[in-house]
Amino acid sequence: MTDDFIEQAKREAVADRLAAEALIIDVDGFEGPLDLLLTLSRTQKVDLRKISILQLARQYLAFVEKAKELRIELAADYLVMAAWLAFLKSRLLLPPDPEEEGPSGEELAAHLAFQLERLQAMRNAAAQLMARDRLGRDFFARGIPEDVTKTKIVTYTATLLDLMQGYARLKTKDEFRPFVMDRDSVYTLEEALDRMRNLIGFAGTWTDILSYLPEGWEADPKRRRSATAATFAASLQLAKEGKVHLRQDGTFGRIELRQKENDHG
Amino acid sequence: MVDEVADDMAEETNTPDVQEESLFEAPPMGEQERMVEAILFASAEPVTVKELNARMPHGADAAEALVHLRKRYEGRGVRVVKVGDAYAIRTAPDLGFLMQKEQVETRKLSRAAIETLAIIAYHQPVTRAEIEEIRGVSVSRGTVDQLLDMEWIRFGRRKMTPGRPVTFVVTQQFLDQFGLESARDLPGLKELRAAGLLDNRLPPGTLPTSPEDEDLAEETNEGQSELFED
Amino acid sequence: MVDEVADDMAEETNTPDVQEESLFEAPPMGEQERMVEAILFASAEPVTVKELNARMPHGADAAEALVHLRKRYEGRGVRVVKVGDAYAIRTAPDLGFLMQKEQVETRKLSRAAIETLAIIAYHQPVTRAEIEEIRGVSVSRGTVDQLLDMEWIRFGRRKMTPGRPVTFVVTQQFLDQFGLESARDLPGLKELRAAGLLDNRLPPGTLPTSPEDEDLAEETNEGQSELFED
Numbered sequence: 001m002t003d004d005f006i007e008q009a010k011r012e013a014v015a016d017r018l019a020a021e022a023l024i025i026d027v028d029g030f031e032g033p034l035d036l037l038l039t040l041s042r043t044q045k046v047d048l049r050k051i052s053i054l055q056l057a058r059q060y061l062a063f064v065e066k067a068k069e070l071r072i073e074l075a076a077d078y079l080v081m082a083a084w085l086a087f088l089k090s091r092l093l094l095p096p097d098p099e100e101e102g103p104s105g106e107e108l109a110a111h112l113a114f115q116l117e118r119l120q121a122m123r124n125a126a127a128q129l130m131a132r133d134r135l136g137r138d139f140f141a142r143g144i145p146e147d148v149t150k151t152k153i154v155t156y157t158a159t160l161l162d163l164m165q166g167y168a169r170l171k172t173k174d175e176f177r178p179f180v181m182d183r184d185s186v187y188t189l190e191e192a193l194d195r196m197r198n199l200i201g202f203a204g205t206w207t208d209i210l211s212y213l214p215e216g217w218e219a220d221p222k223r224r225r226s227a228t229a230a231t232f233a234a235s236l237q238l239a240k241e242g243k244v245h246l247r248q249d250g251t252f253g254r255i256e257l258r259q260k261e262n263d264h265g
Numbered sequence: 266m267v268d269e270v271a272d273d274m275a276e277e278t279n280t281p282d283v284q285e286e287s288l289f290e291a292p293p294m295g296e297q298e299r300m301v302e303a304i305l306f307a308s309a310e311p312v313t314v315k316e317l318n319a320r321m322p323h324g325a326d327a328a329e330a331l332v333h334l335r336k337r338y339e340g341r342g343v344r345v346v347k348v349g350d351a352y353a354i355r356t357a358p359d360l361g362f363l364m365q366k367e368q369v370e371t372r373k374l375s376r377a378a379i380e381t382l383a384i385i386a387y388h389q390p391v392t393r394a395e396i397e398e399i400r401g402v403s404v405s406r407g408t409v410d411q412l413l414d415m416e417w418i419r420f421g422r423r424k425m426t427p428g429r430p431v432t433f434v435v436t437q438q439f440l441d442q443f444g445l446e447s448a449r450d451l452p453g454l455k456e457l458r459a460a461g462l463l464d465n466r467l468p469p470g471t472l473p474t475s476p477e478d479e480d481l482a483e484e485t486n487e488g489q490s491e492l493f494e495d
Numbered sequence: 496m497v498d499e500v501a502d503d504m505a506e507e508t509n510t511p512d513v514q515e516e517s518l519f520e521a522p523p524m525g526e527q528e529r530m531v532e533a534i535l536f537a538s539a540e541p542v543t544v545k546e547l548n549a550r551m552p553h554g555a556d557a558a559e560a561l562v563h564l565r566k567r568y569e570g571r572g573v574r575v576v577k578v579g580d581a582y583a584i585r586t587a588p589d590l591g592f593l594m595q596k597e598q599v600e601t602r603k604l605s606r607a608a609i610e611t612l613a614i615i616a617y618h619q620p621v622t623r624a625e626i627e628e629i630r631g632v633s634v635s636r637g638t639v640d641q642l643l644d645m646e647w648i649r650f651g652r653r654k655m656t657p658g659r660p661v662t663f664v665v666t667q668q669f670l671d672q673f674g675l676e677s678a679r680d681l682p683g684l685k686e687l688r689a690a691g692l693l694d695n696r697l698p699p700g701t702l703p704t705s706p707e708d709e710d711l712a713e714e715t716n717e718g719q720s721e722l723f724e725d
Binding site for chain 3: 299
């Protein structure tokens with residue numbers, strides 16, 4: 001029995017070596033270690049589901065050994081696979097260490113078997129696919145396709161603004177324009193505040209707030225309106241800050257301003 | 266030519282026995298018809314009877330198969346036509362209109378059309394003469410036709426004035442296009458002004474009004490009231 | 496007064512619809528079938544139902560016409576085939592032997608390219624990393640480029656996994672090339688699925704199951720089920 005076992009192991013080893021030698025000649029033809037493993041697995045002549053991963057690992061390692069002997073340089077990924085298979089082999093041979101974490105040898109072997117089976121399945125599928133009737137080889141498209149003329153359909157659009165603009169143009173001499181704030185003619189609250197903060201020091205007596213309008217803003221009605229509004233708002237702000245007092249005699253009357261420090265003076 | 270070929274074929278049909286005697290039995294006529302159909306379909310050029318025969322199995326009779334195929338396609342969307350001394354499959358002439366793909370191009374409506382449309386929208390129902398009076402130029406037939414064609418305007422009731430002229434009104438499509446519930450939702454000139462959508466001038470009252478402005482305001486009201494009066 | 500105008504318009508809204516229905520009645524189904532026939536015959540490329548409907552008269556039902564047309568061409572020399580969501584007329588495969596003249600020399604694909612193509616077809620949407628995991632070798636750029644260039648594969652949606660990698664899926668041209676109605680009709684697909692060979696099984700231990708991995712697995716399943724629901 002034992003002798004038989006040894007004999008068989010020897011014979012296997014010889015077979016592996018022979019196989020490996022045959023394979024090495026072809027090494028460039030392999031699409032990576034998984035492809036090589038798949039080819040090696042065929043020597044087992046069993047269903048991929050029943051394959052002996054241990055035996056496959058031996059075959060692969062024998063192959064790598066042989067390649068070394070023949071001084072054939074194998075690509076790094078073949079050597080990585082060899083190292084991994086050596087590790088797997090030891091895991092499969094040694095009794096499981098309950099202390100050790102991670103997947104068992106069997107789990108790793110099962111996954112490798114799955115990978116091989118999946119690769120083989122994809123190869124079969126690819127072959128089935130390529131064996132199908134193909135367009136341009138087995139069946140054909142129209143030989144004289146007819147030109148499809150592209151007709152342009154022009155649709156016209158207009159917006160509500162266009163419409164109103166058109167109407168305004170007809171009914172007035174004004175040009176209609178989308179609403180845009182005219183920055184040139186706007187005097188801002190900030191500008192007014194700046195100006196007034198500088199000037200109120202001089203406002204010891206009641207002064208019409210309109211006297212604070214900036215220069216060059218009085219003539220043009222639009223600029224004057226903006227400057228007036230800003231100056232008024234700035235006056236209110238200054239009153240709120242407790243810097244000035246404001247007074248007005250009556251409705252639509254002049255609005256006057258006086259610096260607060262001079263209250264009691 | 267076509268008839269000649271047909272005659273030729275009829276003759277062939279009568280002598281099948283001769284062919285069956287030959288070494289390779291010809292495929293059944295139904296099969297031959299399929300073959301001619303496939304070859305004509307896939308070929309990049311019209312195919313002659315001679316070439317069909319050369320490509321089909323020995324003993325086949327392309328001419329006869331063609332007769333059957335032509336018959337089969339009678340009244341269909343495509344048909345077998347003779348081009349010179351060759352045959353091809355072509356679209357039925359009455360379906361040529363399907364060989365077009367539509368591409369939509371959007372263009373802006375012309376100024377004349379926009380103005381005419383605006384007048385109709387603001388003054389509807391309005392006659393052509395009224396449109397021309399407001400625009401100050403004659404309204405081209407094309408402009409009105411275009412708007413009618415786009416279904417943005419339609420004919421309204423005739424005016425009860427001499428000549429009973431037709432009027433134009435805007436359509437629901439028009440309202441949908443411009444997101445309006447009704448033509449009354451169109452802003453009047455006053456509102457356009459108040460919203461700052463008309464140049465510089467301010468709503469009358471806030472600033473000294475020029476006579477011109479007042480005129481305009483009045484006109485606007487008139488326009489609007491006209492719209493509501495009808 | 497105002498209401499009158501509004502009523503007038505509302506009335507208008509209803510009338511054109513009614514008219515439209517009666518004016519543009521869809522052609523009889525026989526005519527529609529002819530139309531679909533003509534359009535499909537004229538095109539070398541598959542035509543979608545949507546495009547058919549767009550090119551046919553208003554109210555036509557290309558999908559129904561297609562059902563009739565497919566039936567009509569059953570067993571003929573050419574046949575109506577479904578390619579993804581489009582339809583095309585193709586010669587019957589059993590007559591390929593007649594078409595030596597039309598046969599186009601197809602680019603010879605490398606074993607790597609063929610395998611990569613099959614993996615994409617069966618596992619789509621699939622990332623480059625997944626292809627490499629299956630083949631056990633890195634995918635060369637040239638292989639993917641060739642398949643993209645032939646328009647047999649295209650980029651799919653990105654995976655919702657870290658790095659959001661791009662995925663590959665097969666195209667309509669791929670389906671057309673191999674005479675497939677959809678990716679669901681790939682040979683042996685059911686068996687491969689049943690055997691769990693299309694599962695994205697991760698190596699044990701190397702990637703301990705984290706919530707992230709579960710996401711990945713889920714995503715993959717989603718892709719698969721999507722493929723079958725389509």
